[in-house]
Amino acid sequence: MYKATIVVRLKQSVLDPQGSAVKGSLHSLGFAGVTDVRIGKTMEVWIHADKETEAAEQVEAMCQKLLANPVIENYTYQLEGA
Amino acid sequence: MYKATIVVRLKQSVLDPQGSAVKGSLHSLGFAGVTDVRIGKTMEVWIHADKETEAAEQVEAMCQKLLANPVIENYTYQLEGA
Numbered sequence A, B: 001m002y003k004a005t006i007v008v009r010l011k012q013s014v015l016d017p018q019g020s021a022v023k024g025s026l027h028s029l030g031f032a033g034v035t036d037v038r039i040g041k042t043m044e045v046w047i048h049a050d051k052e053t054e055a056a057e058q059v060e061a062m063c064q065k066l067l068a069n070p071v072i073e074n075y076t077y078q079l080e081g082a
Helices: A017-028 A052-067 B019-029 B050-065
Strands: A002-010 A032-046 A073-081 B002-010 B034-048 B073-081
Touching: A002 A052, A002 B002, A017 A032, A017 B050, A032 A052, A032 B002, A032 B019, A052 A073, B002 B050, B019 B034, B019 B073, B034 B050, B034 B073, B050 B073
Parallel strands: none
Antiparallel strands: A002 A032, A002 A073, A032 B034, B002 B034, B002 B073
């Protein structure tokens, strides 16, 4: 059993309207020092697999097929025994 | 200038319908080994602050006031010079 922690972020060149909205709200609340906000997703996936390499292959395939949109997003992941 | 990486997760006891939906989709795609999926948010916030303690205080206040809902969510953050 492995736990994969996957972080999906918009690519740097892609506009992040959600991040801009949060930045605006933080300014309204008085956090004037905030210069930029970017928002992404964190996914924790528990997988039954015999070997770590097998788990890694599955996570890679999941990211490509469903969890991330490789056109506009980057993803990174970490695996740990669970 | 500091960069805060904030991770907001639903508390363990709170149902995660988005995670359940993703788990179902992964099963449909043939990833039968997936036993659970939990989904959270990653926020990167760049802050002008003189000291790290000052930046940390601001991030703590942001999480309490806007970025997380302490009733149903937990948050963690890391600060690094940027």
